[in-house]
Amino acid sequence: MNLSEEDIEQCQRAFNDLDDRGEGEIMADDLEIALEMVGLKQKPHKVHKLISEIDDGNRGRIKFKEFLGLYAKLKYAGLQDDDQDMIDAFVAMGGNEDTTGNVDAEKLIRIIKNEFELTIDIEGLIKEVDTDGSGVIEFGEFKELLKTNYLQEDENDYP
Numbered sequence: 001m002n003l004s005e006e007d008i009e010q011c012q013r014a015f016n017d018l019d020d021r022g023e024g025e026i027m028a029d030d031l032e033i034a035l036e037m038v039g040l041k042q043k044p045h046k047v048h049k050l051i052s053e054i055d056d057g058n059r060g061r062i063k064f065k066e067f068l069g070l071y072a073k074l075k076y077a078g079l080q081d082d083d084q085d086m087i088d089a090f091v092a093m094g095g096n097e098d099t100t101g102n103v104d105a106e107k108l109i110r111i112i113k114n115e116f117e118l119t120i121d122i123e124g125l126i127k128e129v130d131t132d133g134s135g136v137i138e139f140g141e142f143k144e145l146l147k148t149n150y151l152q153e154d155e156n157d158y159p
Contacts, residue, residue, distance in 0.1 A: 006100060007072075007075070008068065010038050011067060013037075015034060015067055018033060018034055028051045031051055032047040039140070042074075090103065099139035101138075102138050104136055104137075105126050105136060105137055108122070109123060125145055
C-alpha cells in the first residue's frame, strides 16, 4: 500500500522535530520517540532490532527515506488478505480504504446497540481501545476492538 500524503507529512513533522542538526537525519536513539510521535509505539527491544535493520553501517543516524520506509512497513505489517474484511468494515463505518481516517465512536456505539442489537459493553470496549481518548477510532484501534474477546469475562458463568 502506498502512504497517503497525510502519512508522509506526519512523518516529516516528527522527523524534523528530532533532526536537531537539520541534516536530514535523526539519531538512531531517537527512533523510538519518532515512531511514538507518528502513532507506532514500539517496545524498546523491538526498536533496537529495527535500528539494526535500517542503520546501514551502524552510523547511529537514520535518514528520512529510511524512516519513511520503516513507517510504511510497521503501519501495514500484518495486513494480509484476511484483513481485507476488517478494512472493509472500517471503510463501511467511515474510515478510508488505505486505513487512514477514523470511525466516530458514537456512531459505532449506535450501530452496535441499535442495528445489531448486541448487549456487549461497547462503551467499555471503546474506552479500552481508544488509548488517545480522541472519541474517534483509528484503524489500529478498530482492529484491536474487533479482535477483543468480549465473551472472555462471561466464560466462567457457563459450565
